[in-house]
Amino acid sequence: MDPALEVSHLRKIYRGGTVAVDDLSLDIAPGDFFGFLGPNGAGKSTTIHCICGIATPSSGTIKIFGVDAVKDYRAARRLVGLSPQEFNVDEFATVSQILDFVGGYFGLNAHQRKVRAELLIEKFDLSQHAKKRFRQLSGGLKRRAVLARALMHDPKLLILDEPTAGVDVELRLDLWRYLQELNAEGKTIVLTSHYLEEIERLCRTIAIVNHGRIVRNAPKRDFIGEAGGVEEAYLKATGAKPDHLAAAAGA
């Protein structure tokens, strides 16, 4: 069976020469809940953007369920849904319109769009807000709307770039529960987050990226089995200085 996501020797160099992703390779098995950890600027979002088509890879290959994301991008994009870190939404459109338009881009007919949008609006408790413009929503509601948008075409691979950043505890728990449901239904999920407990709670496989490279990629149980768990492994893998942190904690 093809991996859900197969990234080989991916490099992304921005104009000006900044190397954001440097020879990054990883395989994600179908049905996995994959955590992608790394400090700010490590290359997580750039990697995600290359996978989804928002950034153009400088070199390397990306395959989604065996489909080349560059050469056969139309087939590949039907398989992926993205909930980005920053809101990339027409703020003047309503939630219903946003879902309807995105469903249309993915080739869903009017009936499919209506059924799918109604289900997602109900699922994400957006019924009271479906006719509101995106800009009128609170931060948490915006997050839910963007997640619903990522699911409009029912992708097999769902990529979530810091989906719980800035949301309250109650919503975070709701989202966790929902993501676990989706994963149990067979959806492959890639999650980036700065909340280590989120990654630890949800993911089965964890990769740590630093300076555009994967520095550790292992099942969660391997991290848990080590002294200090995911946090210690993360600090070690990213080269953070534990003595500095200890001094800061003491102060």
Next chain:
Amino acid sequence: MEAVKPESMPPFNGVNWIGLFTIIRREAKRLMRVPIQAFVAPWISALLFIFIFGYVVGSRIALIAGHRYIEFVLPGIVMLNVVNASFLQSSSQVYFARFMRYVEETLVAPLTYAEMIAGVIAVVIARALITAVGILLFALIFGATRISDFGAFVFWIIMVSIVFGLAGQIVGLWAENFEQLTILNIFFITPLSFIGGVFNTVSMLPPWLRWMAWANPFFYFINGLRQSMIGFTEAPSGLGALVTIVLAAVLFFTVWRLYARGYGLRE
């Protein structure tokens, strides 16, 4: 949850028609949020041009090749507004999608570059046609509306809107702020259209300035529309259409290359 599996979606068979119509539908909805800016403003502006230049001033000007001045000037006024509507539509559509980043919704979707470009152009043509028809209806009040060759009239409105719809996309991809969005309009489109024969024939220009009309593509656009409306032309038959078709082809190839490179769109 009822699944709408990708496997159950119909194959595109070459064109993602639903995706293409969604681009058009979405932009039409956006346009209807600003109907005064999109349609009423150019109609009022055209009405004033028709009244002042065509009716008030024109009534004191002698016939031009057997036509009243208001009839002579009307095609130029229509063309000025078609050019402006087309350019503003496409440049703002592309720029705002980039500025608010919702262009990423199309970048992550199974849409080809040709579909994205065609979606923009379809709305441009619709806006240009509505603008032109509105102006002609106002001109009816002054008895100035005449169309001697309907096919040629439609050809010129559509071809010119395609040219400026494509030029607007280039500017929309390039612009990094609102001021840059207006540069082409201020320094090229408005001056070239005014000296392209909106208010005068080439023979009215001083001889040393006439070359400027022949080298100005706006002259061919205005002349072509004028010929389709009142039958008056100053250019060899077919030359204007050829210039316009070649220009549209070159611009389409340029825009397609920019999309393919991800210029202004992709990181």
